[in-house]
Amino acid sequence: APAATAAPTTEPQAVAATADSVVLHGVPDGATITINGQNAAATVQNGDAALSKTALGDAAQLRVIANQGGNWRAAAIWYTADQGSEITLSDSNFLYSGSEDGYLEPDDAFLENVALNYYKAFLNAVNDHDLSEMRFSTARNTDEQSSHVFSDLNAGNTYDTSTASCTLDDSSITWGTYSLTVNVSYMCVREDRDTAVREINSNHRTICMVWQDGMWQVDDIAFLSDDDFAAHKYADLNK
Known part of the structure; x- marks a missing residue:
């Protein structure tokens, strides 16, 4: 009788990326x-x-x-x-993580990304006069920021989100329970809607972030003076 032939081994197929x-x-x-x-x-x-x-x-x-x-x-x-x-x-x-929702304390790079992408989303909301553009923001914070989104000052400008940057003051981080407070510096280029004059817009902010709905989000944010930023102090938050 002819020798038995082993069945071919089927290698697991890797999942391939597509355009979508x-x-x-x-x-x-x-x-x-x-x-x-x-x-x-x-x-x-x-x-x-x-x-x-x-x-x-x-x-x-x-x-x-x-x-x-x-x-x-x-x-x-x-x-x-x-x-x-x-x-x-x-x-x-x-x-x-200690939790099935995947809670982890974020590192500095992750925090900076949350802060930067929140900022870009806020600027898009200002540009489009549309609160639905807000991302990485709790409902409470989005409601608080609506007065800035629709302010007369912001209505006169458009903000170039491609130039937006964020620098985290890692020495200012204070941890709470599923929350943290940190100071950041923001910068972007704004353009006057009437004159088309472009200039750099920069400021310091104090941000409170919370772990909510399975991700880190901005729950409060306020402007901070140059002196207080240099002294690692916090702005008065609404919380």
Whole structure:
């Protein structure tokens, strides 16, 4: 009788990125993936998951949450559209969170991204006279900021969000329970709607951020003088 032939081995197929998706590699079995606190419509296959670029937008707080050995661990990634179509996680990306919602204290780079992208969203809201542009902002803060969005001063200018920058004063961070307070410096170029004159707009702010709805958001923000910023003091917040 002829010798038996072994059945061919089928290698697991990697998930491929498409024009409409970003692939996340290194996702643990049974993990939950969230985009800005909302569960992502993604199926994990051999450690890979395809995420919708529409859901991710131009910037997003991406979180992978897994129960490993009875402990909740999470990886927090700040996604931007220029990162490309593949993101690879390693074990070092996962930290103990102590919570199934994936809570982690953000590092300075993550905080700076929250502050910067909040600022860009605020400027877009001013440019378009539309509060729905506000992102990474609690409902309470968006309501508080509505008077600035629709102020006469801001109505006379448009703000170039491509020039927006944020510098974090890491020595000013104070931690609370699922919250923190920090000082930042903002800068962007504004243009007078009537004269088209462009000039640099810069200021210091004190920001209170909170962990709410599965992501870090700005819950309060106020202008800060140059002297107080240099002295690492805080502005008076509304909270």
